[in-house]
Amino acid sequence: MPPAKVQEYADGLCYTDLMAGYYTDASDEVLQAIADYSAWFFVWDDRHDRDIVHGRTGHWRRLRHRLHAALDAPRHHLHHPDPLVAGFADSVLRLFGFLPHTWNQRFARHFHAVIEAYDQEFRNRVRGHIPGxxxxxALRRLTFAHWIWTDLLEPSAGCELPASVRRNPAYRRAALLSQEFAAWYNDLCSLPKEIAGDEVHNLGISLITHAGLTLEEAVDDVRRRVEECVSAFLDAEREVLEFARDLDDGTVRGKELGAAVRSCVGAMRNWFSSVYWFHHESGRYRVDNWDDRSTPPYVTNETAGEK
Structure with missing residues (x-):
């Protein structure tokens, strides 16, 4: 975005509002870091999209390698000439300051996988391959960064959860359902834009292509999946709250873990309302107001040059 477009569109995109409605227990410092990282993520997503549209394979390849490097050594990339790389390094370094190194390593491992998933999407779209x-x-769980947003529940709660807690079946199921809801609802709201742009990465498009559904049937199928996420989450949430009560065994550590799990599952619940609100308030999805339904008006649609 050039400065004039930032002034015109940035607030209406509601990127930081989405995070404020999700991580409601976070301190101001943690929430600001997560919100800035979220805004960066959307900008990265738009850069990735424009690189695909304009066939900038070399630009994307260089960006991919630079992001991997910045994730491994963020302090060394704070002044990188590409502001997208520098902004990522800044966000990662701030997020790494809240919890122990073990959490940082997990976050980095999860985000390396996200970068590679974006590369797979790049290759799919360039080839015109519509995944089954x-x-x-499976790929959407990575391109939507399910486990990144779940990892960020922990600094929001002020506590790194041990693996035994994170791997509890109810906790993991509740986390997955909150993210699946968000990813699939995003696909539902993005479908008009992505059909207009001849894109290949959308659950609705996969259902039309590989399950032989009509557009109307595909929309109904995605909506059904979204609704099932809500009802299944409510069942998982009850189990997680029981698990939190069991963790709170009268010890100081047990009380801390029980409170952290309650905070995390409460934020998972918030994700449903925050995502729903965001998709109906953000200018990112108001395609009927765009001159070109495939191209957001806030994107600088340059065909050459690397920023």
């Missing part, structure tokens, strides 16, 4: 439904769902 199961292939798409």
């Amino acid at each position: 439904v199961e292939e798409y769902l």
Whole structure:
């Protein structure tokens, strides 16, 4: 975005509002870091999209390698000439300051996988490959960064959860359902834009192509999946709250873990309302108001040059 477009569109995109509605227990410092990282993520997503649209394979390849490097050594990339790389390094360094090194390593491992998933999407779109439904769902968990947003529940709660807690079946199921809801609802709201742009990465498009559904049937199928996430989450949430009560065994550590799990599952619940609100308030999805339904008006649609 050039400065004039920032002034005109940035607030209406509501990127930071989305995070404020999710991580409601976070301190101001943690919430600001997460919100800035979220805004960076959307900008990265738009750069990735424009690189695909304009066939900038070399630009994307260089960016991919630079992001991997910045994730491994963020302090060394704070002044990188590409502001997208420098902004990422700044966000990562701030996020790494809240919890122990073990959390930082996990976050980095998860985000390395996200970068590679974006590369897979790049290659799919360049080739015009529409993934099958199961292939798409597995890849979507990475391109939507399910485990990144779940990791960020912990600095929001002020506590790194041990693996035994994170791997509890109910906790993991509740976390996955909150993210699946968000990813699939995003696909539902993005479908008009992505059909207009001849894109290949959308659950609705996979259902149309590989399950032989009509557009209307695909929309109904995605909506059904979204609704099932809500009801299944409510069941998982009850189990997680029981698990939190069991953790709170009268010890100081037990009380801390029980409170942290309650905070995390409460934020998972918030994700449903925050995502729903965001998709109906953000200018990112108001495609009927755009001159070109495939191209957001806030994107600088340059065809050459690397920023």
